[in-house]
Amino acid sequence: MSYDPLQEAPVQTDIALLSDLWKGLADAEETVHRAVAAAVAHPEVKPPPDAELSVALADDAEVKRLNRDYRAKDKPTNVLSFPATHGPMLGDVIIAYETLVKEAADEDIAVSDHLTHLTIHGLLHLLGYDHETEAEAVTMERIETEVLASLGIKDPHATGRIMPDGPHA
Template identity: 50%
Template sequence: MTLDIVLDADEDWDSSTDWARLAEDAARAAIAESAFPALAEAARPVEISVVLTDDEQVRALNAEWRGKDKPTNVLSFPQAEPDEFESARQPGPELMLGDIVLAYETCAREAEEKALPLRAHTAHLMVHGTLHLLGYDHLDDSTAEDMEARETRALARLGIANPYEVAA
């Protein structure tokens, strides 16, 4: 699989961290723990756009697309359908999974509140966002438990502790 991470980082995000590498590692781990691990063997390139921005921009996107006029930690905008995940085994044009947008102030505040390194919390949110791009959600207890289990396994692949145990 060729995973292209298109990264647009706001100046608030520490430039000493390789956010593109973290995004790629998080996306690969999420894909491996999804129902679509074959994406890792895709014959065509797979792309995820990751935007590291601020609360103001995320608040505007959240208001426009979700009707919630407040910032949030991560937003995901899927652009592919599950049937396209299977067809990725065949050569063809790039498969755009979608966009993940993270808000610096909210991510940093949450990391501090949870006593987590910003890098680890951001990796969790990138895994979470990637799973949303792959069709996962947490609208009810059953889907939330499934998504959290996949996140936990993906983060373990990255050497990051279960964030749900840390939070408890």
């Protein structure tokens, strides 16, 4: 890759700690900022000028409530993305602590690596990427893999790995 993932991110990122559980992960905010910077440094990821992003570090109960109220799915999930309707705000990415930690343990990966992946995944959704069709999934997963590799994080799309939005084959 010919991009520098550590360059200053052109996306203003505000992080809200919605659960005290996140205090146990000392570098969570730094990890989110680094993930956003790496994602927007990728040549195919083009946020609008003066883009803003809100990332909420929540718990499973809050994510379950949001998932139920906005997606009619009465269960927690690892990451939710809610696009903004106007202005420079891209939208909100909400990450569930307990689900993040459980998935990382199940897959024997560092919690910070999984947080990085979920942050990138949520941001890509806000920028119009999706995985509803095979073609969309291939593109989104390739970008995620390339961004993560730029940070020294191994491919999360290897067979059987737990993916954002639940297990994928």
